[in-house]
Amino acid sequence: MELSFVYITASNVAEAEKIGSMLVEKRLAACVNIFEKMTSIYRWEGKVHKEEETVIIAKTRTGLIDELTAKVRELHSYTVPCIVSLPVAGGNPDFLNWIENETKP
Numbered sequence: 733m734e735l736s737f738v739y740i741t742a743s744n745v746a747e748a749e750k751i752g753s754m755l756v757e758k759r760l761a762a763c764v765n766i767f768e769k770m771t772s773i774y775r776w777e778g779k780v781h782k783e784e785e786t787v788i789i790a791k792t793r794t795g796l797i798d799e800l801t802a803k804v805r806e807l808h809s810y811t812v813p814c815i816v817s818l819p820v821a822g823g824n825p826d827f828l829n830w831i832e833n834e835t836k837p
Contacts, residue, residue, distance in 0.1 A: 733832045734794035735820040738801075741772065741785045743809050748786040751807050760800040761790035762834035793835045794819065 738761070742748040745768055752764035767787040774781055792800060797817045804815050820828065 733828075735828055735831050736792055736794045736797060736817040737820060738788075738790040738792060738797065738815060738817045740788040740790065740804060741770070741814040742788060743785065745786050747807075747809060748788050751804055752788055752790070754803060754807060755790050755792075755800060758803065759834065759836045760796050760803060761792045762831040763791045765789045791831050793832065796835060 740748075740751065742751060745766065748766045752761075752766055755761040755764055765788070767789075770785050770787050772781075772783055772785045774783075790800065794817070801815050805813060
């Protein structure tokens with residue numbers, strides 16, 4: 733089974749919790765972690781911005797990434813939200829099996 737962690741940024745904790753709850757409820761992620769108050773410096777529409785954001789890390793099956801991405805985009809306030817997947821190369825087999833068991837087949 734191929735697994736991935738999906739890195740997502742959100743505008744604030746409330747948005748992150750809304751997105752994270754939906755992902756777990758729909759079994760698109762076994763778990764999400766939410767990190768508050770990350771500083772992002774980025775270029776958008778020709779200007780450099782510095783903003784506080786909230787990070788979401790979702791643990792899921794690789795095969796669910798397209799559906800997960802579509803659901804996040806439905807709820808997200810950004811025009812172009814950051815949603816990127818990182819493959820899981822290994823780890824605690826019990827934990828990896830748990831991710832598999834808690835997500836959609």
